[in-house]
Amino acid sequence: MAEKEIGKVSSYFSHVSVAAIKLSGKLKVGDKIHIKGNTTDFEVGIESIQIEKESVKEAKKGEHIGIKVPEKVRPNDRVFLIK
Numbered sequence: 001m002a003e004k005e006i007g008k009v010s011s012y013f014s015h016v017s018v019a020a021i022k023l024s025g026k027l028k029v030g031d032k033i034h035i036k037g038n039t040t041d042f043e044v045g046i047e048s049i050q051i052e053k054e055s056v057k058e059a060k061k062g063e064h065i066g067i068k069v070p071e072k073v074r075p076n077d078r079v080f081l082i083k
Contacts (some may be wrong), residue, residue: 003034007075010064018066020074020075025081027065034068037083038076044069 006025013020019035027033031046049056050066061064 002083004083005078007031007079009035009037009075009077009079011075012069012073013066014079017068017070019069021065021079022064023059023061023063023065026058026060027081032082034082035069035073035077037074040071040073040075042064042069042071042075044081 004025006018006027007021007023009019012018012019027046027049029046032043033046034043035041037052046067048068049059051059051063
């Protein structure tokens with residue numbers, strides 16, 4: 001499967017298992033992403049996206065979003081959209 005880089009993790013909130021991501025591409029609910037870093041490597045389906053605590057169906061380049069993740073992520077982990 002082809003992957004396209006669409007962002008980088010800026011921070012992680014362990015108490016709610018949420019990754020904050022700065023997007024360099026588009027992302028929408030229903031997409032599948034791959035998060036990869038030095039010690040991070042997993043895929044996750046996007047069930048919800050939040051911008052400023054508001055749920056949105058999609059987000060575009062330049063926006064900061066929050067998504068639920070099943071594992072810890074770290075700043076600068078790369079986010080890829082799986083096509």
